[in-house]
Amino acid sequence: MPRHERLDFTNAIHYARVRGQDGLEIFFDSLGFRRFPLTPRSNAPHVQKFEQLLAAACAECGTLLHGYSVEPNSATLVLRTAGAPLRELMRRLVSRYSRYLRVEGFVPGKAVFGGRYDSKVIAPDYLAHAVRRAHRGPMASGLGKRRGEYPFSSDRAYSGEISSLPIAMRDVKLALEQAGHVGSRGYREFMGQEETPSVANLLSHGSPLDSRIAGDRAFVQDVRYLAAHPSAPPTREQFIACMARLLNKTSADIVSATHIGTLGRALVACYALRTGAATHSEVGRWFSVTGATLEQAIRHHRSVTPELFDLAVLPGLEFGTNV
Numbered sequence: 001m002p003r004h005e006r007l008d009f010t011n012a013i014h015y016a017r018v019r020g021q022d023g024l025e026i027f028f029d030s031l032g033f034r035r036f037p038l039t040p041r042s043n044a045p046h047v048q049k050f051e052q053l054l055a056a057a058c059a060e061c062g063t064l065l066h067g068y069s070v071e072p073n074s075a076t077l078v079l080r081t082a083g084a085p086l087r088e089l090m091r092r093l094v095s096r097y098s099r100y101l102r103v104e105g106f107v108p109g110k111a112v113f114g115g116r117y118d119s120k121v122i123a124p125d126y127l128a129h130a131v132r133r134a135h136r137g138p139m140a141s142g143l144g145k146r147r148g149e150y151p152f153s154s155d156r157a158y159s160g161e162i163s164s165l166p167i168a169m170r171d172v173k174l175a176l177e178q179a180g181h182v183g184s185r186g187y188r189e190f191m192g193q194e195e196t197p198s199v200a201n202l203l204s205h206g207s208p209l210d211s212r213i214a215g216d217r218a219f220v221q222d223v224r225y226l227a228a229h230p231s232a233p234p235t236r237e238q239f240i241a242c243m244a245r246l247l248n249k250t251s252a253d254i255v256s257a258t259h260i261g262t263l264g265r266a267l268v269a270c271y272a273l274r275t276g277a278a279t280h281s282e283v284g285r286w287f288s289v290t291g292a293t294l295e296q297a298i299r300h301h302r303s304v305t306p307e308l309f310d311l312a313v314l315p316g317l318e319f320g321t322n323v
Contacts, residue, residue: 006086007121007213007224007227008081008121009081009223010226010231012080012086012223012226013079013122013127013130014078014080014086014119014120014121014122015077015203016079016086016118017074017077017118018075018077018113018117018118019073019074019113019115020073020074021111024110025073026073026097026113027070027074027075028047028152029072033143041152044152046100046104047152049097049100050075051070051165054068055166057089057092057093060084060274061088062082062084062273062276063080063083063086064079065079065166065168066078066079066127066154066167066172067130067131067135068153069135069150070152070153071137071141071143071152076133076134077134078122078134080168081276083274084276085276094112097112098111120203120211120212121212122203122214123216124175125175126202126214129199130203130214131172132191133203134154135147135158135191147191155191159187159188160184176190202214202215233275233278236268239268239271239277240254240255240264242271242314243264243267245315246314247260247263249264255287262297263301263305265283265287265297266294266300267301268283268287269284269294269297270298270302270309279291
């Protein structure tokens with residue numbers, strides 16, 4: 001049976017899950033977790049590494065993380081792809097975490113993840129429901145009795161604690177307030193409610209019209225249209241001109257074999273990915289270099305001039321959403 005094509009578009013909300021190979025607890029030891037319930041994070045270095053890689057991938061791809069949870073063999077992510085498509089973020093996250101585990105000697109010579117990640121495009125009306133499902137998933141798996149005690153999710157961030165990675169909570173909290181669940185107490189009330197059968201079926205199986213989408217008929221039609229008609233991304237020339245303005249140089253300087261050229265091309269690659277215009281490999285073909293060369297240049301120049309790589313808006317560059 002052929003695989004369904006992924007659906008994505010700018011600002012799509014995704015409910016995504018990745019799973020390890022059968023029998024592999026790729027994030028933490030469930031027995032160890034139960035044995036040391038008072039200090040679980042210190043006994044789960046793999047989870048902390050996964051969170052670091054997730055935060056880095058979201059920053060690189062311009063993705064907002066609304067919520068997540070990590071279980072011994074799986075991770076659930078609620079994401080908004082404001083820049084690069086979901087497949088690019090997941091490629092980076094999965095490959096980097098697999099590489100990390102192999103370096104640690106955890107699964108030498110064996111695939112870490114079990115097949116493709118699962119994902120559904122979620123209607124905004126179901127964003128809070130998707131986050132609730134992510135936060136309550138570990139309890140449903142028998143990993144704890146009380147949601148607020150579970151350490152490997154974004155639930156504590158929503159409850160006011162400092163998070164180990166950036167969580168975009170504004171849209172979820174606004175949706176809850178509009179439904180009458182105000183503040184921390186309202187959040188706890190909503191999280192304590194059971195899913196209705198219709199919501200549970202929609203998040204588990206998707207729409208009867210399209211299993212890749214969780215929403216009503218009108219939303220399914222909108223998603224299909226937006227996925228089939230993406231807006232035109234900025235061009236190579238637009239990116240080069242933008243970086244020339246940013247650095248107060250000429251476009252010729254950005255393509256030159258100089259220090260400024262290396263910096264300019266690193267900026268082009270960084271923002272092309274973050275806006276969803278092009279991957280590092282595609283930008284590499286623009287300049288006849290490899291994607292790995294650009295990534296190395298990004299790491300170097302970001303360490304020297306981080307302010308250039310973290311702009312909220314690029315001067316004079318037209319694209320669908322702000323970086």
